[in-house]
Amino acid sequence: MTTQQKALLVGAGPMGREWLRALAERDDVEVVGLVDLDEAAARAALDARGLTAAASGPAIESIVDGAGPDFVVDVTAPAAHHPVTMTALRLGLPVLGEKPLAATLAEALELVAAAEVHGRLFMVGQSRRYEPHAARFRELVAGAGPVGILTAAMYRAPRFGGFRDVMDHPLLLDMAVHAFDAARWFLDADPVGVYCEEFNPTWSWYRGAAAASATFEMTTGARFVYTGSWCSPGHETSWNGEWRASGATGSVLWDGDGPPLGVTPSDADGGPYGIRGVLDEFLAALRTGSTPTGECHDNLSTLAMVHAAVGSARERRHVRVADVLAAAHEEACRRAVGPVRDRLRSWSTLPPTAAGARQVHPG
Numbered sequence: 001m002t003t004q005q006k007a008l009l010v011g012a013g014p015m016g017r018e019w020l021r022a023l024a025e026r027d028d029v030e031v032v033g034l035v036d037l038d039e040a041a042a043r044a045a046l047d048a049r050g051l052t053a054a055a056s057g058p059a060i061e062s063i064v065d066g067a068g069p070d071f072v073v074d075v076t077a078p079a080a081h082h083p084v085t086m087t088a089l090r091l092g093l094p095v096l097g098e099k100p101l102a103a104t105l106a107e108a109l110e111l112v113a114a115a116e117v118h119g120r121l122f123m124v125g126q127s128r129r130y131e132p133h134a135a136r137f138r139e140l141v142a143g144a145g146p147v148g149i150l151t152a153a154m155y156r157a158p159r160f161g162g163f164r165d166v167m168d169h170p171l172l173l174d175m176a177v178h179a180f181d182a183a184r185w186f187l188d189a190d191p192v193g194v195y196c197e198e199f200n201p202t203w204s205w206y207r208g209a210a211a212a213s214a215t216f217e218m219t220t221g222a223r224f225v226y227t228g229s230w231c232s233p234g235h236e237t238s239w240n241g242e243w244r245a246s247g248a249t250g251s252v253l254w255d256g257d258g259p260p261l262g263v264t265p266s267d268a269d270g271g272p273y274g275i276r277g278v279l280d281e282f283l284a285a286l287r288t289g290s291t292p293t294g295e296c297h298d299n300l301s302t303l304a305m306v307h308a309a310v311g312s313a314r315e316r317r318h319v320r321v322a323d324v325l326a327a328a329h330e331e332a333c334r335r336a337v338g339p340v341r342d343r344l345r346s347w348s349t350l351p352p353t354a355a356g357a358r359q360v361h362p363g
Contacts, residue, residue, distance in 0.1 A: 018275065
């Protein structure tokens, strides 16, 4: 008989409902609650899935004692990631969070320190790593010899409504983070520095900059060049963007939807995709104690890319990622308290390694 893990979902918006569906589909998960400031929306989402026995409420604390969850899935807006995850970790619950890790890099560092202090797994669901052909593209990139340049271009025109329309940096913070994380994964490298420009076309329906171009230097010496727009109607690319890797022995192309150039569709048939792949790996990590893709220590470098790009665009100069991390660490140490502050101050490297983080998993 399958042992079920009890899930508490936080966030009843459109993406929260997608996660609710993914959780409810599984035999090894029981959804015991849904938290949202709009409790009526949480209740309606549960009832629509036939989860009438699951609890609903406006805060994690209002549900935990009665429902006894084994883990939390945080699908709130970025500004809520820090308080939601900090609360869950303090209550001894592992967390699977939507990207970004946190709204600011200082908040992200606090959360990583809290995961260490409380000994609980905190994973960020970078779902693009689980797209059907992404893993095969990565294999082909590795086989192309040392890569000199990796490019990604994404042109879409979504009208989301809600928080994205009023963000200061909607493309970089909410979309480019996927491509930045994928680039780290494809190249097996981390960022060193970036020059970025962002802007808002005159016809944009976003308050903040909906278009950007960034060039990153990576630890391998490769360059990653990203260009994207969220207000480019017509001939739209895949949500994953269009990719090209140029290496010593050849180039690899991927349109973000189909198989990479020269690969048949069957080569990429590897398992659950998207958020279902994220959930698979998270639950496996809870069972075995393994370190999953997207574990918070590793994901810090992805968020650092985002905030270095934002800083470069704001200051119109090349920005070193190490400087961005150092400034965020100083801020995190000023704002943190107690054991979390002590843990932040104990780190000898930035980003910190996960080696010293003891993780306790529910049995």
